[in-house]
Amino acid sequence: MSNILIAVLIIGGLGIIFGMLLGVASKIFAVKVDERVPKILEVLPGANCGGCGFAGCSAYANALCTGGVKPNMCPVGGAAVAEKISDILGVQAEEKEKMVARVLCNGSPDRAVQKYTFDGPKDCHSAAVLGGGEKMCPHGCLGFGSCVSVCKFGAISVETGVAVVDVEKCVACGACALECPKKIIKILPARSKYTITCKSVEKGKITRRDCAVGCIGCGICAKNCPKEAIVVKDNVAVIDPSKCVNCGICASKCPQKAINKVC
Numbered sequence: 001m002s003n004i005l006i007a008v009l010i011i012g013g014l015g016i017i018f019g020m021l022l023g024v025a026s027k028i029f030a031v032k033v034d035e036r037v038p039k040i041l042e043v044l045p046g047a048n049c050g051g052c053g054f055a056g057c058s059a060y061a062n063a064l065c066t067g068g069v070k071p072n073m074c075p076v077g078g079a080a081v082a083e084k085i086s087d088i089l090g091v092q093a094e095e096k097e098k099m100v101a102r103v104l105c106n107g108s109p110d111r112a113v114q115k116y117t118f119d120g121p122k123d124c125h126s127a128a129v130l131g132g133g134e135k136m137c138p139h140g141c142l143g144f145g146s147c148v149s150v151c152k153f154g155a156i157s158v159e160t161g162v163a164v165v166d167v168e169k170c171v172a173c174g175a176c177a178l179e180c181p182k183k184i185i186k187i188l189p190a191r192s193k194y195t196i197t198c199k200s201v202e203k204g205k206i207t208r209r210d211c212a213v214g215c216i217g218c219g220i221c222a223k224n225c226p227k228e229a230i231v232v233k234d235n236v237a238v239i240d241p242s243k244c245v246n247c248g249i250c251a252s253k254c255p256q257k258a259i260n261k262v263c
Contacts, residue, residue, distance in 0.1 A: 051173030099172035106197035147176035
């Protein structure tokens with residue numbers, strides 16, 4: 001009986017000693033949390049969309065307090081959140097240009113030549129595996145809405161077989177662009193109202209064969225642009241948003257109607 005009591009006392013004593021050591025260690029090795037982090041998290045919308053370039057709001061808040069990260073990177077919160085974060089950090093608020101997602105395709109089924117009818121799972125990744133999808137154009141929107149499924153803001157939908165972005169709802173988080181297997185969704189400045197709705201880099205003859213509204217790289221838009229905001233690169237026209245003044249001349253001159261005004 002005495003042996004059992006001694007063993008209990010020894011184990012109990014060791015438990016107390018280890019507990020004290022753990023308590024001391026927790027204080028010595030404790031990671032100090034910047035008191036600004038929880039304040040910033042209260043301000044952030046909590047969407048965890050990744051539009052700021054970080055894994056989520058918590059990662060962004062910690063990065064802000066570490067330094068080297070701008071307070072205006074939250075696309076959901078916009079200018080209002082950026083100003084509040086700037087106040088918490090004690091820095092000057094910076095205005096960030098509004099960006100939106102643009103779909104670089106306008107090839108609806110009635111305009112784009114179809115190779116076959118896809119009867120598999122209704123998602124773009126499954127369709128892309130089977131010969132690149134239904135369309136002859138290897139760069140066309142597959143229209144099964146994988147981008148729609150990842151948008152947390154209801155800003156994208158599929159209309160007449162092609163993805164369409166609601167610019168009023170879009171926060172430019174980039175989730176749709178990452179999800180698209182054809183990589184035809186780009187994040188561009190909202191002030192640029194005209195978009196080349198084609199991303200085909202095939203030669204003009206092939207693009208014309210595959211799609212009635214594909215860019216054939218003829219360069220007419222570039223020649224008629226008064227601001228030299230358009231160039232033809234890899235057989236497809238590209239608009240420089242920093243030069244574009246939204247005059248619309250390019251759209252009116254395009255023989256393929258591959259340049260369209262977006263709201």
